[in-house]
Amino acid sequence: MTSGAPTNRTTVIRVPERGRYDRATIDAILDQGFVCHVAFALGDQPYAIPTGYVRSGDEIFVHGSAASRMIRAIEGGGAVCVTVTLVDGLVLARSAFHHSINYRSVVILGRARLVSDVSEKTEALRCFTNHVVENRWEEVRKPTAQELKATTVVAISLAESSAKTRSGPPNDDEADKAWPVWAGVIPLRVEALAPVPAEDLSASLAGFDVIRLKRR
């Protein structure tokens, strides 16, 4: 496990006590989320594009169509940033100024390593599938050689990464504590609703058990 020591570029500047640099904190955030935003630049224009990801050891994997703008932009190894953000709550203070959001985020700076070895690529896709639904890979049809070729997988090291988190109640100024308005936190979470079977699904198949959704 890499150290995760902060660099100039990953040190949290604003509200530094919200910065976290230990891999346990970083990994817990990465393992709960499944959508990241990948930042890259084309010329002088930066982009932030949402996509799925999974952590595997000291790297995260990102995948996409070999034809996608994002994949083509990053597979060559230019500098990228991958950010994962979990929104935990709305913080309602007595003052407009102290309103905030409770969140946990991870920022990873690095360069994409193209995963070209077929067995490593297949293992990455297995990790993707099972990251969201436990044991899903084991029960679905596996990728064909053509599907593997149409999918590009890249890995980005966690060596230069940091977390930033806010939790807990509003930080109102003492002078505002008597302001006559409700103050506190509205916790938010991602909820799974009742599964919607495909219209052409065989009636003989059992329903989907949402307990298989990991960490939700």
Next chain:
Amino acid sequence: MTSGAPTNRTTVIRVPERGRYDRATIDAILDQGFVCHVAFALGDQPYAIPTGYVRSGDEIFVHGSAASRMIRAIEGGGAVCVTVTLVDGLVLARSAFHHSINYRSVVILGRARLVSDVSEKTEALRCFTNHVVENRWEEVRKPTAQELKATTVVAISLAESSAKTRSGPPNDDEADKAWPVWAGVIPLRVEALAPVPAEDLSASLAGFDVIRLKRR
């Protein structure tokens, strides 16, 4: 209302039928979300940083501490990208390859315009506050001159923006339809849990009514 006509840079390349360029679609996504990712570059390193936002007419407002790395990087007017992503569901197909995510996202390319006029800045902060909780601004303590000074607000035009969405069931290949596994969609949504009052909140104040959370 600007046209929102796609440019080379905002045209959806991969799965082009998922691209949407009409302002009604773009505005609906922007008005439901409240956390965006702002991409900017420092030298050759791109960053994607999560932050709050609100749409107001043909622009979105982003704000932050005048001391933040993100604000300092973008307030000068360099190229930025603001991305809003709403995750609507997990798409479970019979094949690993066709697994997907239902989502609605907006990508805005532009340059930040510093909002320095005090009345425009105050109006932007009112929009921020009321974007998440209806009429919150009207009941809280308003910003002091010093708080206004400590907060930087920038506006980014929606002139170059596009949406990309996926909805509906898995797109399995015909040959896979009989594969003996559950297939369909697990809808996801952001749920508000019971409000947690600040510990020092006066018992005489009424509880918080979550119906005031807009669009949740």
